[in-house]
Amino acid sequence: xxxxxxxxxxxxxxxxxxxxxxxxxxxxxxxxxxxxxxxxxxxxxxxxxxxxxxxxxxxxxxxxxxxxxxxxxxxxxxxxxxxxxxxxxxxxxxxxxxxxxxxxxxxxxxxxxxxxxxxxxxxxxxxxxxxxxxxxxxxxxxxxxxxxxxxxxxxxxxxxxxxxxxxxxxxxxxxxxxxxxxxxxxxxxxxxxxxxxxxxxxxxxxxxxxxxxxxxxxxxxxxxxxxxxxxxxxxxxxxxxxxxxxxxxxxxxxxxxxxxxxxxxxxxxxxxxxxxxxxxxxxxxxxxxxxxxxxxxxxxxxxxxxxxxxxxxxxxxxxxxxxxxxxxxxxxxxxxxxxxxxxxxx
Amino acid sequence: xxxxxxxxxxxxxxxxxxxxxxxxxxxxxxxxxxxxxxxxxxxxxxxxxxxxxxxxxxxxxxxxxxxxxxxxxxxxxxxxxxxxxxxxxxxxxxxxxxxxxxxxxxxxxxxxxxxxxxxxxxxxxxxxxxxxxxxxxxxxxxxxxxxxxxxxxxxxxxxxxxxxxxxxxxxxxxxxxxxxxxxxxxxxxxxxxxxxxxxxxxxxxxxxxxxxxxxxxxxxxxxxxxxxxxxxxxxxxxxxxxxxxxxxxxxxxxxxxxxxxxxxxxxxxxxxxxxxxxxxxxxxxxxxxxxxxxxxxxxxxxxxxxxxxxxxxxxxxxxxxxxxxxxxx
Numbered sequence: 001x002x003x004x005x006x007x008x009x010x011x012x013x014x015x016x017x018x019x020x021x022x023x024x025x026x027x028x029x030x031x032x033x034x035x036x037x038x039x040x041x042x043x044x045x046x047x048x049x050x051x052x053x054x055x056x057x058x059x060x061x062x063x064x065x066x067x068x069x070x071x072x073x074x075x076x077x078x079x080x081x082x083x084x085x086x087x088x089x090x091x092x093x094x095x096x097x098x099x100x101x102x103x104x105x106x107x108x109x110x111x112x113x114x115x116x117x118x119x120x121x122x123x124x125x126x127x128x129x130x131x132x133x134x135x136x137x138x139x140x141x142x143x144x145x146x147x148x149x150x151x152x153x154x155x156x157x158x159x160x161x162x163x164x165x166x167x168x169x170x171x172x173x174x175x176x177x178x179x180x181x182x183x184x185x186x187x188x189x190x191x192x193x194x195x196x197x198x199x200x201x202x203x204x205x206x207x208x209x210x211x212x213x214x215x216x217x218x219x220x221x222x223x224x225x226x227x228x229x230x231x232x233x234x235x236x237x238x239x240x241x242x243x244x245x246x247x248x249x250x251x252x253x254x255x256x257x258x259x260x261x262x263x264x265x266x267x268x269x270x271x272x273x274x275x276x277x278x279x280x281x282x283x284x285x286x287x288x289x290x291x292x293x294x295x296x297x298x299x300x301x302x303x304x305x306x307x308x309x310x311x312x313x314x315x316x317x318x319x320x321x322x323x324x325x326x327x328x329x330x331x332x333x334x335x336x337x338x339x340x341x342x343x344x345x346x
Numbered sequence: 347x348x349x350x351x352x353x354x355x356x357x358x359x360x361x362x363x364x365x366x367x368x369x370x371x372x373x374x375x376x377x378x379x380x381x382x383x384x385x386x387x388x389x390x391x392x393x394x395x396x397x398x399x400x401x402x403x404x405x406x407x408x409x410x411x412x413x414x415x416x417x418x419x420x421x422x423x424x425x426x427x428x429x430x431x432x433x434x435x436x437x438x439x440x441x442x443x444x445x446x447x448x449x450x451x452x453x454x455x456x457x458x459x460x461x462x463x464x465x466x467x468x469x470x471x472x473x474x475x476x477x478x479x480x481x482x483x484x485x486x487x488x489x490x491x492x493x494x495x496x497x498x499x500x501x502x503x504x505x506x507x508x509x510x511x512x513x514x515x516x517x518x519x520x521x522x523x524x525x526x527x528x529x530x531x532x533x534x535x536x537x538x539x540x541x542x543x544x545x546x547x548x549x550x551x552x553x554x555x556x557x558x559x560x561x562x563x564x565x566x567x568x569x570x571x572x573x574x575x576x577x578x579x580x581x582x583x584x585x586x587x588x589x590x591x592x593x594x595x596x597x598x599x600x601x602x603x604x605x606x607x608x609x610x611x612x613x614x615x616x617x618x619x620x621x622x623x624x625x626x627x628x629x630x631x632x633x634x635x636x637x638x639x640x641x642x643x644x645x646x647x648x649x650x651x652x653x654x655x656x657x658x659x660x661x662x663x664x665x666x667x668x669x670x671x672x673x674x675x
Contacts, residue, residue: 248444252467252517253438253464258463258467262455342453343503
């Protein structure tokens, strides 16, 4: 009974949050400087026969001459026009959003944003980020448990030093070092890129080459993730060790293994779920820097390109996707919290 | 056949080694606990009561070291046991009710689970029938301590303070221990619940012929439930005896002053006399008798020589004081 009400309450919260995000996402890109038409016309470089006419047609095509919100016209002035109540950009945006239409990219004109995002790029990013998140998470928890059980020992100190170093090293620099040594000096890794399945004759040869290309970015990301998460995991374990129920568990003469892995870790892992939930947004946002360094064709690289070329529709789509994933993963994290910690349900 | 006491603590010294100092938290403490008897350990905060208790189950914080002494449980020295043997002894022979009733249970496991795990662990074998048996035992234990057996699967936060304390006592009784150490078990509770918990402990002690060490700073609780009393001051045991002897015929000046500092409900209304001064710094204890700076009867001898336990009014009444029994003006 308690748990069901908790789920419903959290679900409603999440839906409201999602709606607010959609509104903000819409407004943000309307108040940004620059006209989308300038981006298209300016980029093309070719002498357009009649830029003025072309621009007018583009503005009509994109519906940029319509009011932005009810009673607010395209220049952000208040207007008493009743027609704007329904016929405005926001309504069009929501209508298109509901059928999955995120607009058209400027950079890849006339490709659709949804095609650009929900294709091989999304798959590339999910595979790379998913694997590195899982890997780093497991390593961080394992090392965190190890370090906290040997508090202030040489092992502990070495681990802290190593992870602090890797944590504070810029991720692109780690990537560049790996490219420099593994490709440039030793020649054991490829320079970069993400093989596409279409270019291979069968699945297994693609898979092998894909994994081979993934090693570089995967190692880079794992090194940087483990740094931060190890410290959190260790700290949580140490905090739990001083709790009274751990003393009780030890006084009960339980095996130290049981005290550590059942009594301590169950409590210590609760905050790690939040960490994991926050990391879920990386699944779709990708690590922009790592993907750029390794030329890994994922959403991170797309973000970089879009910012560079002021491709607002793509950025808008990416931002919405990231926000949605963040909200959904936090919702799931709350559910897991509720399952693991009986105190939260009420 | 010589009857051996259940627990015999001989000349126990436990010190905490800090960076630059050595805190003599417990020094040369000796006492015995009989089967089916309750020994109350009383004294001001920081006098080493809890350190004595933690030394018995060898659960001292990392800085704490047992320097000398022996702790004989059924004539077996607990201090000579290996870590693994000691782990097996805990809860099977000696269980412990901690000071913090509120946080003694793991919040993410249900209460029954935390009791069955220790039954299964101490039972040795893991099998499905043992698990079932353990849950049955937990229900029985709940009934013994006065909790609703239907609530074995509740989580700790669903229990009130008094119920938690009952559940902890149920957990302490799970493996039929010989000795129960209760460290301020009622301090966090109100007087009505306190009374109920004390009655429960008393009943269990009689029914199961349990030896109990009861640690508290509240003399009224001791007067009510303990057969034997030990008064501690600054890491030393200063007087041991039966409860009636201590309360009516206490010989150590500290004991007398401690009793006077408690208001009597039935007696005349007088001003209670506070104990002047503060307990000494145990990293740097006073020479001789540790109580002499606060003692109104102190003489030169008290400052120079450490007083040892001597029999006073009976063979079971021991006092460590040169001026035992003298009147305080």
